[in-house]
Amino acid sequence: MNTKLNRRDFVSKSIWGATASVTLPGFIQQTLFNLDARAQSLPSQGGDGPIILLMEMAGGNDTLNTLIPYTNSIYRGARPEIRLGTEHNILQITDQDGPSVTGENEPLALHPNLTRFKEMWDDGELGIINGVGYPNPNLSHFKSFDYWHSAEPNGMPKDGWIGRYLDNQCDGCGATTGIYINRRPTFAFKSNAATSPSVTFQNPQFFNWRDKQILGREKSLEGLYRNLIGLDHETDDGVSEENDTLAYVQRSAHSAMISTESVQLAMERGGNLINPDWPSNGLANSLKVIAQLIKGRSDTSVYYARQGGYDTHNNQVLEDGPLSGRHFDLLQTLNGALGAFVDEMKAQGNWDRVVILTFSEFGRKVIQNGSYGTDHGAAETLFLMGGQVAGNQYYGLYPDLAEDARVSRNSMQYNVDFRTVYRSVLEKWMGVPPSAMSAIFPSPPRDFQPLDIIR
Amino acid sequence: MLNPLPQESWSRRNATHLLQRAGYGGSPEEQEAFYQLGKEQGIEVAVDSLLETSEDWSSLPWPDWMQSEVDPNGETFGNQGVRRREYVRWYFKLLLRSQPLASKLLKFFIDHFAVDSQTIGQYYRWIGMFRYTETLRRHAAGDLAGEDIPFEGDERLVAPGHYGNFKTLVNHVSWSVGMIRTLDLYRSNRGNVNENFGRELLELFAMGIGGEYSDDPEYSEEDVAVAADAFTGRKVYGFRYFPDENRYNNPAGDQNPPLPPASVWQNRGSQDRNTKGPFYGYETTPEGNPIIDGDDIIDVIFDTDRCAKHLSWKLWRYFASPKPSKELVAALASKLRDDHGYEIRPFLRDLFLSEEFYDESVVNAQIKDAGDYFVCLANQLGVTLPTRDAMEDVMQQLGYEVHLPPSIAGWPEPEGPGNTWLATGAMVFRMNMPSVFTHHNYEVFTTGRTRGSMDDFPDVDWNVIAPKELRRIEKFPLLLENLRQRFIPNRELRKSQVRTLLDRYSSVSDELGELEGVRELARLILALPEYQTH
Numbered sequence: 007m008n009t010k011l012n013r014r015d016f017v018s019k020s021i022w023g024a025t026a027s028v029t030l031p032g033f034i035q036q037t038l039f040n041l042d043a044r045a046q047s048l049p050s051q052g053g054d055g056p057i058i059l060l061m062e063m064a065g066g067n068d069t070l071n072t073l074i075p076y077t078n079s080i081y082r083g084a085r086p087e088i089r090l091g092t093e094h095n096i097l098q099i100t101d102q103d104g105p106s107v108t109g110e111n112e113p114l115a116l117h118p119n120l121t122r123f124k125e126m127w128d129d130g131e132l133g134i135i136n137g138v139g140y141p142n143p144n145l146s147h148f149k150s151f152d153y154w155h156s157a158e159p160n161g162m163p164k165d166g167w168i169g170r171y172l173d174n175q176c177d178g179c180g181a182t183t184g185i186y187i188n189r190r191p192t193f194a195f196k197s198n199a200a201t202s203p204s205v206t207f208q209n210p211q212f213f214n215w216r217d218k219q220i221l222g223r224e225k226s227l228e229g230l231y232r233n234l235i236g237l238d239h240e241t242d243d244g245v246s247e248e249n250d251t252l253a254y255v256q257r258s259a260h261s262a263m264i265s266t267e268s269v270q271l272a273m274e275r276g277g278n279l280i281n282p283d284w285p286s287n288g289l290a291n292s293l294k295v296i297a298q299l300i301k302g303r304s305d306t307s308v309y310y311a312r313q314g315g316y317d318t319h320n321n322q323v324l325e326d327g328p329l330s331g332r333h334f335d336l337l338q339t340l341n342g343a344l345g346a347f348v349d350e351m352k353a354q355g356n357w358d359r360v361v362i363l364t365f366s367e368f369g370r371k372v373i374q375n376g377s378y379g380t381d382h383g384a385a386e387t388l389f390l391m392g393g394q395v396a397g398n399q400y401y402g403l404y405p406d407l408a409e410d411a412r413v414s415r416n417s418m419q420y421n422v423d424f425r426t427v428y429r430s431v432l433e434k435w436m437g438v439p440p441s442a443m444s445a446i447f448p449s450p451p452r453d454f455q456p457l458d459i460i461r
Numbered sequence: 462m463l464n465p466l467p468q469e470s471w472s473r474r475n476a477t478h479l480l481q482r483a484g485y486g487g488s489p490e491e492q493e494a495f496y497q498l499g500k501e502q503g504i505e506v507a508v509d510s511l512l513e514t515s516e517d518w519s520s521l522p523w524p525d526w527m528q529s530e531v532d533p534n535g536e537t538f539g540n541q542g543v544r545r546r547e548y549v550r551w552y553f554k555l556l557l558r559s560q561p562l563a564s565k566l567l568k569f570f571i572d573h574f575a576v577d578s579q580t581i582g583q584y585y586r587w588i589g590m591f592r593y594t595e596t597l598r599r600h601a602a603g604d605l606a607g608e609d610i611p612f613e614g615d616e617r618l619v620a621p622g623h624y625g626n627f628k629t630l631v632n633h634v635s636w637s638v639g640m641i642r643t644l645d646l647y648r649s650n651r652g653n654v655n656e657n658f659g660r661e662l663l664e665l666f667a668m669g670i671g672g673e674y675s676d677d678p679e680y681s682e683e684d685v686a687v688a689a690d691a692f693t694g695r696k697v698y699g700f701r702y703f704p705d706e707n708r709y710n711n712p713a714g715d716q717n718p719p720l721p722p723a724s725v726w727q728n729r730g731s732q733d734r735n736t737k738g739p740f741y742g743y744e745t746t747p748e749g750n751p752i753i754d755g756d757d758i759i760d761v762i763f764d765t766d767r768c769a770k771h772l773s774w775k776l777w778r779y780f781a782s783p784k785p786s787k788e789l790v791a792a793l794a795s796k797l798r799d800d801h802g803y804e805i806r807p808f809l810r811d812l813f814l815s816e817e818f819y820d821e822s823v824v825n826a827q828i829k830d831a832g833d834y835f836v837c838l839a840n841q842l843g844v845t846l847p848t849r850d851a852m853e854d855v856m857q858q859l860g861y862e863v864h865l866p867p868s869i870a871g872w873p874e875p876e877g878p879g880n881t882w883l884a885t886g887a888m889v890f891r892m893n894m895p896s897v898f899t900h901h902n903y904e905v906f907t908t909g910r911t912r913g914s915m916d917d918f919p920d921v922d923w924n925v926i927a928p929k930e931l932r933r934i935e936k937f938p939l940l941l942e943n944l945r946q947r948f949i950p951n952r953e954l955r956k957s958q959v960r961t962l963l964d965r966y967s968s969v970s971d972e973l974g975e976l977e978g979v980r981e982l983a984r985l986i987l988a989l990p991e992y993q994t995h
Contacts, residue, residue: 064868144670145660145682145685146660146664146670147869147870148664148868148870149671162671162672162673188884189857189858189860189867189884189887190860190867190872190873190884190887191873191883191884191885205885206884206885206886207884207885207886207889208858208884208886209858209886209907211907212858212886212889212890212893212905213886213889214889215889215892215893216893216896216902216905217893217896217900217902217904230961230965230985231892231988233957233961234958234961234962234985234988234989235989235990236955236957244955244957244958244990249994250826251827251828251994252990252991252994254828255883255888255990255991255993255994258883258885258888258990259888259892259990261885261888262885262888262889262892266889314867314868317657319644319645319655319656319657320645320648320655320657375653375654375655375656376649376650376652376653376654376655377648377649377653377655379645379655381655381656381657382656382660
């Protein structure tokens, strides 16, 4: 059985939307029963199109210690204890210095733990986007993440940028077009059309109907659930018209019902991973699930993974030097997990299908604080990786630390709006036409020219 | 606005709604008795009965290892896992056994003032978590008659132990090991400031940001810096000190009685004692004193409209509905600050008595958060807590690891901006999990150890849930009505659902007997979307 739902039905007919009953004549108002039946008759293809992997580094990554301006006297002066220099085996990028706002190029180096990043840079598979942010930066984790997730900074966002992308561009998509490996959902997937063809789960093994094997009722259980929530009724789709909250949960139940089987099928088809060497940590586990889904040809174009812990107000480095501490550990985890994922993609022959974009809700202040850490800042550096990425290349300009120390309370100024980065990925990688951008980005930045991030 | 609900509007629907929101609902018999109480003696009497405090502190003691005077935090990393699970289980025991409103408030505080056991760090982890939860619990229980329990830390630094007041609570939180460690306050010193606590005090604990519920000016980055300066020099004693070493000279120079291990104290040397300001436009505290330390900052904050509105908004969202109008928030804020001086229970009394609380847009408008979901389920089935291993597993799968919030903002609120409890995976788990209780189906647990730990778990008393005389197939409508009233009061089942349930009940009963039919029926009702709301 194929459990795909037709995305066009979701959106254009607003079947799951709250306004369906007032805007559509009765005969067009298909029941979920019809939708589901139709979905089941579609051929099962399995995905082979381009993939985005959004890699969220939650807490505010200190990108100054990630991509280090190691000769910069302001950097060195502002961070007497926590700075990294050549004595720490930083991975100097020797083939080119980073273009800077000052007009002088900035010699840069990757954190000593980012060995795989350095390899990808050298292989032309990693691009670096410096000075990314947005106007009037908000230093609250939660506001700033709302902005990054919605791509609507300084507003009161109602939905996510991926949600809008899927609403707008995803005709005939399956229910698992977006997959987030986490226990709690992301705002980025939130769709305006009542529900998004995206799912969020932590453990695929338990993303399934579980019953006592001895009673032999697993299959019947799923059938009963379908029936009870209205999926199997021709005249009663089970979605409340009176109560929005209930309607919301009913749609969640539908989404769960029609996506579990797709996920189980892809996991089963994926089987064992090819790369035997995965580190053992939460992020690696998430990326393993994603790799298995890709291998199993899950019909998914946006994957999303998260690594928390970047809010390094203290013990970012330990007192015995910057080759220890929280940031050191975080980047080690990130490097190991992403490295294993890249190896797996290459072994699967899928590396050319994937673009990985790292991001955080903000960077951190230039100056260190009183506890071997850094406080919330503004602009940050983003990394783009993939077999088709136009790598070994800088995008954006390295901020002027001297200027920033004066004008924005020790936070760095942005010169590339993050919405431009999002647009670049959608347009250059996912093939979204420029004409669709106004719907996906209702509040575009002033300079909204996509970057040439793909070869 | 906020006029009292007229007596003639008291109904079974409203009584049930109030029981669900001020607590975790009740059995069909309790719902009826509560309705009758309000009908015969008046709504105020019914509401007051929910506000009474009757906590038995002795019945929920800390585990033995926590009461050890030497080292309650575990000598080895090896026992951290056990301690973590015991903490989780203790917390859920509090939720299940406390007076319902106190339990609800504790759950609110745990989210509003989220602390992270991992950040608290190994040496202070469990003493930090238990003491902190206990402080929140006392505030949740309100001011206990005849009891004035001293605060955990250095009493002379903290307003006297008056519990159930939001301002006092914020003050106590700012002096607690749990929060001081979670937000780095212990490392924030004069001239070398860490802004973490100052920022979240303004954003999360008291004033809020954004224009969703308030048009009042936002605080500035300068205000964050001033607040951070004011909260400098708060330190934590090591817990391995022997009592004599805990003596220190207070500012007056005399020796003090020893502080309990891991107490918080003020290091004057690393405190910024300068007069500060303006802070959020205030040159002095509302009483006209100079703004110097953190307590002064709290005095100013709680004078502002923004704070009164932020806290009213959060309490309304938690107890009532997700999107109160600005007018309603303003009216609530005036009650909270001006009428009640941030006393929580008197404020909630007004809230529970108000017409707005019983509006169509409020009744049944909430998705149960994971805590509500679990406690309701356990209460309605009359079951005890599963094993500590199982509790941890359940909470992980529900996305509610109480010792490890996803962020310092706590857990995503139901129907918040884009966030909801119902990740698809959590929804699947919520549909699977009731069978743990109805069928002892431990397949839903993620680890074999957890599954094995549940071997002796007692069965539900099915004679209470579904009396034998209702189990004959011809009594099905009565049986179903009985279960509906217990599990999803204020909800109706659709005809197609009733048909499906009847078919299933009759076939399972025929095949495996009536008891199995009842289990199956209960499990299916508990898996319905309707069950996730209240």
